[in-house]
Amino acid sequence: xxxxxxxxxxxxxxxxxxxxxxxxxxxxxxxxxxxxxxxxxxxxxxxxxxxxxxxxxxxxxxxxxxxxxxxxxxxxxxxxxxxxxxxxxxxxxxxxxxxxxxxxxxxxxxxxxxxxxxxxxxxxxxxxxxxxxxxxxxxxxxxxxxxxxxxxxxxxxxxxxxxxxxxxxxxxxxxxxxxxxxxxxxxxxxxxxxxxxxxxxxxxxxxxxxxxxxxxxxxxxxxxxxxxxxxxxxxxxxxxxxxxxxxxxxxxxxxxxxxxxxxxxxxxxxxxxxxxxxxxxxxxxxxxxxxxxxxxxxxxxxxxxxxxxxxxxxxxxxxxxxxxxxxxxxxxxxxxxxxxxxx
Amino acid sequence: xxxxxxxxxxxxxxxxxxxxxxxxxxxxxxxxxxxxxxxxxxxxxxxxxxxxxxxxxxxxxxxxxxxxxxxxxxxxxxxxxxxxxxxxxxxxxxxxxxxxxxxxxxxxxxxxxxxxxxxxxxxxxxxxxxxxxxxxxxxxxxxxxxxxxxxxxxxxxxxxxxxxxxxxxxxxxxxxxxxxxxxxxxxxxxxxxxxxxxxxxxxxxxxxxxxxxxxxxxxxxxxxxxxxxxxxxxxxxxxxxxxxxxxxxxxxxxxxxxxxxxxxxxxxxxxxxxxxxxxxxxxxxxxxx
Numbered sequence: 001x002x003x004x005x006x007x008x009x010x011x012x013x014x015x016x017x018x019x020x021x022x023x024x025x026x027x028x029x030x031x032x033x034x035x036x037x038x039x040x041x042x043x044x045x046x047x048x049x050x051x052x053x054x055x056x057x058x059x060x061x062x063x064x065x066x067x068x069x070x071x072x073x074x075x076x077x078x079x080x081x082x083x084x085x086x087x088x089x090x091x092x093x094x095x096x097x098x099x100x101x102x103x104x105x106x107x108x109x110x111x112x113x114x115x116x117x118x119x120x121x122x123x124x125x126x127x128x129x130x131x132x133x134x135x136x137x138x139x140x141x142x143x144x145x146x147x148x149x150x151x152x153x154x155x156x157x158x159x160x161x162x163x164x165x166x167x168x169x170x171x172x173x174x175x176x177x178x179x180x181x182x183x184x185x186x187x188x189x190x191x192x193x194x195x196x197x198x199x200x201x202x203x204x205x206x207x208x209x210x211x212x213x214x215x216x217x218x219x220x221x222x223x224x225x226x227x228x229x230x231x232x233x234x235x236x237x238x239x240x241x242x243x244x245x246x247x248x249x250x251x252x253x254x255x256x257x258x259x260x261x262x263x264x265x266x267x268x269x270x271x272x273x274x275x276x277x278x279x280x281x282x283x284x285x286x287x288x289x290x291x292x293x294x295x296x297x298x299x300x301x302x303x304x305x306x307x308x309x310x311x312x313x314x315x316x317x318x319x320x321x322x323x324x325x326x327x328x329x330x331x332x333x334x335x336x337x338x339x340x341x342x343x
Numbered sequence: 344x345x346x347x348x349x350x351x352x353x354x355x356x357x358x359x360x361x362x363x364x365x366x367x368x369x370x371x372x373x374x375x376x377x378x379x380x381x382x383x384x385x386x387x388x389x390x391x392x393x394x395x396x397x398x399x400x401x402x403x404x405x406x407x408x409x410x411x412x413x414x415x416x417x418x419x420x421x422x423x424x425x426x427x428x429x430x431x432x433x434x435x436x437x438x439x440x441x442x443x444x445x446x447x448x449x450x451x452x453x454x455x456x457x458x459x460x461x462x463x464x465x466x467x468x469x470x471x472x473x474x475x476x477x478x479x480x481x482x483x484x485x486x487x488x489x490x491x492x493x494x495x496x497x498x499x500x501x502x503x504x505x506x507x508x509x510x511x512x513x514x515x516x517x518x519x520x521x522x523x524x525x526x527x528x529x530x531x532x533x534x535x536x537x538x539x540x541x542x543x544x545x546x547x548x549x550x551x552x553x554x555x556x557x558x559x560x561x562x563x564x565x566x567x568x569x570x571x572x573x574x575x576x577x578x579x580x581x582x583x584x585x586x587x588x589x590x591x592x593x594x595x596x597x598x599x600x601x602x603x604x605x606x607x608x609x610x611x612x613x614x615x616x617x618x619x620x621x622x623x624x625x626x627x628x629x630x631x632x
Contacts, residue, residue, distance in 0.1 A: 052528070052532060053532075054528060054531075073531070074528075074531055074532045075531060075532060075533075075534040079532055080532055081525075081528065081529065081532055083525040083528075083529065084525075085523075085525075087523075087525045087526055087528075087529040089543045089544065089547070090547060091543065091547035092543065100533055100535070100543075101532075101533040101534060104533055104534035104535060104536075104539075105534060134547075148533075
């Protein structure tokens with residue numbers, strides 16, 4: 001377990017036109033579950049490979065507990081990784097799989113046995129220990145792969161590369177819970193790479209948003225959601241993302257744009273709001289207190305706006321949009337947040 | 344499942360294959376079985392002799408010798424070609440501009456007709472004019488494969504290794520390239536040594552292709568005829584006479600059709616038995632947890 005720091009790390013693939021990662025800095029506290037959220041092509045895999053030691057940074061330093069490991073191979077960094085599909089020694093038993101990294105790390109036999117028992121109890125795989133890894137189902141295999149990553153007592157960092165991709169949606173949630181609990185109980189530093197925001201926001205203590213421009217924001221899931229540091233973050237996180245309209249509409253001269261989440265606004269009569277438009281789509285998402293709620297899409301002269309809440313207006317209706325909470329942006333950077341009245 | 348349509352018309356689709364297999368394999372095989380239980384003197388006089396030819400063949404010291412030689416040859420060939428083929432496959436770079444050329448180069452021996460391979464080695468190894476034979480003699484080894492049984496054996500083995508290792512190498516290479524990169528990466532992070540990576544990552548994933556390679560080489564080497572026939576003609580003496588050559592001498596040379604047919608059936612059953620033993624033993628291992 002270690003505190004992980006990336007200091008001004010740059011990397012470009014040989015022969016590539018531009019740098020894949022440029023001047024990237026990141027800090028992950030000891031024992032933290034940290035999610036790296038980014039779209040495809042943002043350099044997530046490259047960053048993982050830099051952390052696991054498969055690649056070395058062109059510039060900058062990677063520090064584990066203050067120690068520079070940038071040039072060390074993966075095995076000397078004590079990093080473990082869980083991949084998109086379960087990677088196991090399929091001809092060995094599950095116990096032998098868990099034993100394998102321990103034996104190579106010269107862990108004492110008794111300590112190793114305790115560790116295997118502890119981790120497999122944590123993940124609920126005790127009954128699988130004597131079975132051959134190749135015979136397990138996909139979900140069980142991935143659990144064993146997680147166990148193998150967690151089993152080393154000296155593991156500094158566990159990397160998870162979209163570990164739920166191969167798992168069917170129904171079980172995803174279950175595996176995420178197990179993973180989250182094991183992480184918290186064992187106090188392992190974890191970096192979880194994903195393009196799925198639900199996964200990132202529900203799994204992690206801290207989330208970093210990675211784009212081709214670098215890390216746009218690091219913060220708790222709540223910070224990321226409620227106070228995005230960059231317009232991209234507001235847009236990327238949330239389903240649908242944040243709405244953006246000119247700040248001038250709301251008398252905010254210091255800002256260029258104003259952003260609000262779909263559930264931070266309410267639909268009122270057109271005369272009562274600064275922003276008006278016609279309802280173009282309505283999507284019901286259930287009911288609350290006897291009233292249908294869902295997502296209403298309104299076409300305004302500043303583009304489409306999504307509002308989440310009671311469905312009181314049909315398609316074609318002229319409505320006003322009353323914004324409760326908001327985030328202000330200038331040159332795409334956040335410059336403040338605020339609220340006008342109760343939502 | 345009650346409403347499952349039941350129709351026998353699909354059997355019609357199998358009919359062409361049944362006919363082809365019948366005329367190419369089953370009918371000739373039954374003919375051979377028919378010969379093996381009769382003593383044929385000429386077209387008009389033949390006698391039913393039961394299993395006499397089988398008893399005679401199984402008790403024939405020349406058959407037993409040829410059979411033991413055959414076992415020795417097949418075992419040596421497998422022990423040499425399988426590890427060597429894997430080693431060669433490990434040596435082929437995965438993604439290099441040279442890779443396609445290397446693969447084609449490796450495939451060349453597989454494209455040469457068997458009697459040509461025999462002829463190439465027959466000349467190559469000759470002690471008087473062959474490059475290999477002359478070089479060995481010049482280096483101080485009294486090498487002569489036409490006179491020394493050991494030399495004849497080594498030359499035969501070298502020829503077979505030269506001819507067929509490529510097959511194992513190409514199959515293994517295909518197997519190796521199908522291993523996803525994360526397996527190597529995970530092993531690296533687990534602190535696995537190169538041997539452990541080979542033993543626990545590569546070998547289990549090569550299993551399928553290696554089973555195919557062993558089966559192909561086992562059957563082929565057990566039936567080998569042309570190359571030793573051209574290279575040594577079974578000599579010196581009978582020291583490199585394998586089953587197929589012994590059979591050819593009986594059937595074509597001496598025209599002992601009855602015993603030759605019994606021999607053929609025994610020969611066929613042994614090949615079948617070995618392949619079956621090998622295949623079931625690996626498959627049974629697969630199912631045990």
